[in-house]
Amino acid sequence: MSDVILADPMPELFAELSQGRFDVRPLESATDADCAAAVAIVAYSHPVVDGPLLDRCSKVKIVSNHGVGVDHIDVAAARQRSVLVGNTPGCLDAATADMTLALMLSVARNIVIGDRFARSSEFTHYDPSILIGQEVTGSTLGIVGMGRIGVEVARRARAFHMKILYHNRNRRPDIEDSFGVQFASLNDLLGESDFVTLNCPLTEQTHGLIGPAEFQQMKRSGILINMARGPVVQTDALYEALTTNQIAAAGLDVTDPEPLPRDHPLLQLGNVIIAPHLGSASNVTRRRMMQITVDNMIAALDGSPLPHEVRPAG
Numbered sequence: 504m505s506d507v508i509l510a511d512p513m514p515e516l517f518a519e520l521s522q523g524r525f526d527v528r529p530l531e532s533a534t535d536a537d538c539a540a541a542v543a544i545v546a547y548s549h550p551v552v553d554g555p556l557l558d559r560c561s562k563v564k565i566v567s568n569h570g571v572g573v574d575h576i577d578v579a580a581a582r583q584r585s586v587l588v589g590n591t592p593g594c595l596d597a598a599t600a601d602m603t604l605a606l607m608l609s610v611a612r613n614i615v616i617g618d619r620f621a622r623s624s625e626f627t628h629y630d631p632s633i634l635i636g637q638e639v640t641g642s643t644l645g646i647v648g649m650g651r652i653g654v655e656v657a658r659r660a661r662a663f664h665m666k667i668l669y670h671n672r673n674r675r676p677d678i679e680d681s682f683g684v685q686f687a688s689l690n691d692l693l694g695e696s697d698f699v700t701l702n703c704p705l706t707e708q709t710h711g712l713i714g715p716a717e718f719q720q721m722k723r724s725g726i727l728i729n730m731a732r733g734p735v736v737q738t739d740a741l742y743e744a745l746t747t748n749q750i751a752a753a754g755l756d757v758t759d760p761e762p763l764p765r766d767h768p769l770l771q772l773g774n775v776i777i778a779p780h781l782g783s784a785s786n787v788t789r790r791r792m793m794q795i796t797v798d799n800m801i802a803a804l805d806g807s808p809l810p811h812e813v814r815p816a817g
């Protein structure tokens with residue numbers, strides 16, 4: 504009999520890359536029998552994997568996360584139960600940075616609203632006075648979170664001749680010279696940037712990082728891009744900032760909650776673009792992510808070191 508894996512993300516790709524070796528049961532609706540039989544959990548960024556779930560899964564050796572962010576996994580609880588945790592760093596940096604730029608450009612240059620207008624019956628003649636956006640080239644970009652993805656965003660922003668500020672837990676002298684970026688306090692970054700992009704992980708320190716005081720600090724013409732996790736931004740404060748001209752617009756790849764309730768007022772605003780968490784969603788990247796997810800899982804089941812192991816913070 505093949506080993507039982509509790510998994511939800513991309514079942515066909517998982518089966519292909521794991522060569523159909525495993526008997527896969529859904530994680531989100533796992534029964535006690537599924538849990539008791541499982542040797543691994545393949546998680547992704549939503550369903551919570553915590554101590555009580557792991558207690559139901561006494562044979563599980565690894566939680567292999569399809570993605571880099573592990574804020575939904577209680578890594579310390581896994582460690583206490585001798586369960587390994589794996590993730591997929593590195594392979595999704597380019598795709599997520601591409602999406603960061605895509606959202607910046609789309610918000611700044613009215614791509615979504617322009618698309619709706621161009622398809623509508625109202626578009627009867629070319630008018631050079633409509634939908635005039637903000638110039639991206641030569642403007643100032645503030646990157647919050649200068650990890651691997653932040654670095655890739657900076658690399659792309661340089662091609663747009665942007666002045667680049669960054670804020671990070673630790674200063675990164677290694678990249679300040681090579682990428683021409685300048686370290687700034689969060690307040691200075693917010694006050695000076697035309698675009699603020701969030702590319703940090705969700706941690707205790709970044710939970711609710713952008714709230715009323717931070718929106719007050721931003722330029723009125725400022726554009727916020729959230730590529731991190733929804734809870735890094737306080738949703739009510741974001742709505743307030745967008746409706747009282749504290750900031751000009753926002754591009755959100757993630758929201759809190761995700762998805763927003765279908766009647767949430769944020770969904771009615773014309774100055775926000777929302778993507779359904781597409782940061783790493785390119786064909787090449789999703790395949791690489793799944794390959795690493797499978798490699799981590801098989802390594803743990805074979806008792807070998809994980810290609811990418813997550814250890815508890817601290």
Ligand code: 8YV
Binds near residue numbers: 547548572784
């Ligand atoms: C994925 C992500 O969308 O890597 C992450 O942390 O948020 C994304 O790349 C997610 O993990 C879905 O599997």
